[in-house]
Amino acid sequence: MANPEEMREGMPEDRPEGMPGSMKEAIRAILGLFRTRERFVLTTHINPDGDGIGSEIALASWLRKRGKEVRVINHSPLPAVYRFLDPGGTVGEFDPDRDGPAIAGADVIVVLDTNHPDRLQSMKEAVLGSPATKVCIDHHLDPDPFASPALLDENATSTGEILYRLLFGEGDEGLTAEVATGLYCAIMTDTGSFRYPRTGPLTHTILSRLIACGADPVRIYAEVYERWSKGRIHLLGEVLAGLRTEFEGRLAHITITREMLSRTGTSEEDTDNFTTYPMSVDGVRVGILFLEIEGGVKISFRSKGMIPINALAMEFGGNGHKNAAGARIAGGETGEVRARVLSAALKYVTGGE
Ligand SMILES: [Mn+2]
Known part of the structure; x- marks a missing residue:
């Protein structure tokens, strides 16, 4: 293992204080868009995982509670294992004829859990061609500068963790069970159930809040990992x-x-x-x-x-x-x-x- 000083670097508990000004600025800008704009499209990468889908579900639910019109559209169909997050069947698979107008007419398109338009596959052109403001929230390396504002943190365990800090950095108001369940699923799947290297004290502080607000750890684990054919x-x-x-x-x-x-x-x-x-x-x-x-x-x-x-x-x-x-x-x-x-x-x- 690296020396303790090196190990401490980038540890999650160091982040809130050390959050770069650019990140605070991105948070302000994104919350401003969430407040003032009306029509949103959320999307994530091809073959979406628990982080992509969980983040979409959480943000869609949070925005809808604020009276916003929200469409969730992905290149790939919703994986069966994540259907429990979307009992209403609101996550759609991209159909250019049906969804093109929604993407072109959106005020804001939020790209979650990827920072490369290529990963949107069949949706890439429609997203890049839309006059909507493009927002990116992600934790992967080497971002493509297609979106502004962009909230990027490669030290975060997951997009779900970044989204929690964005929406609930000032307090848990609006953290419903549905939002908490999406974020918990996002963090659980991207940390390999809380054991990958970037899992730290802040991760567990967030998880504690999510559970307190209605995320059910037993059920979410069982839905994702104990339903094998x-x-x-x-x-x-x-x-x-x-x-x-x-x-x-x-x-x-x-x-x-x-x-x-x-x-x-x-x-x-x-x-x-x-x-x-x-x-x-x-x-x-x-x-x-x-x-x-x-x-x-x-x-x-x-x-x-x-x-x-x-x-x-x-x-x-x-x-x-x-x-x-x-x-x-x-x-x-x-x-x-x-x-x-x-x-x-x-x-x-x-x-x-
Ligand atoms: Mn992720």
């Missing part, structure tokens, strides 16, 4: 049986083929969090998941400590955080892609402890 468990069993280690046990990797998905009746979203398992092997510093997708391979990278696995992802056109990153490689046979990635991984596995 039998096929998904079978898929996991097969994937784990194929786990391999390299470089004297310092790297572990798993591979999921399209054939395995079709045989077990599962899909890409069923592989969510499978990266946990290679990282659970004693002595492993780097874990990699190779997932065959239509026309290529999707790769998820994880690392421990100071190993900057996003640099490895970038070598393959991807990006991400220091300890969690991803890349998509178009074309190429899975075995060949895997061999290339593993040989490039060697220098990361042996360096940067």
Whole structure:
């Protein structure tokens, strides 16, 4: 581990005091828009996760309580596992004919949990082409400057945590059970249930407020993690049986083929969090998941400590955080892609402890 001084840097409890002026300014500007504008569109990245969806649900609910007209529109359909957050079925999958006018006519478009228009996929053109004010709230690295105001904090555990600080930095007024549930789900999923490195005292202070205001930790965990299909468990069993280690046990990797998905009746979203398992092997510093997708391979990278696995992802056109990153490689046979990635991984596995 790094020395204690280094470790303290960027620790969550240091942030409120040390919040840069640009962030305070962004908060003021965004709250001003929330107060004065009427028509909002909220969106998040392709294949949305609990942070993207939870943040959308929380912000939509908060804005609607203030009498605002809010549409939530995403490139991808709402993953089944997050339907419990949206019992009214208000989260829509983008249809250019139906949703184009709403996007063009919005006063404000809020992009959550991504800072790159490319990640909006089919919605990119409609969002960038709209005269609406674009707001971005996110915690990923290397932001594209497409939105202003933008509230960005790469030290935050999740977009949900940033959203809490934005909406409830001055107090919990308006923190309904619905808003609290969305934010809790966002933080829970993006912290791997409160254990990833950026989880700190502020995270738990926020969680405590969310629970006090009606988020149910037992129910939210059960909805997200305890509703697996039998096929998904079978898929996991097969994937784990194929786990391999390299470089004297310092790297572990798993591979999921399209054939395995079709045989077990599962899909890409069923592989969510499978990266946990290679990282659970004693002595492993780097874990990699190779997932065959239509026309290529999707790769998820994880690392421990100071190993900057996003640099490895970038070598393959991807990006991400220091300890969690991803890349998509178009074309190429899975075995060949895997061999290339593993040989490039060697220098990361042996360096940067
Ligand atoms: Mn996130």
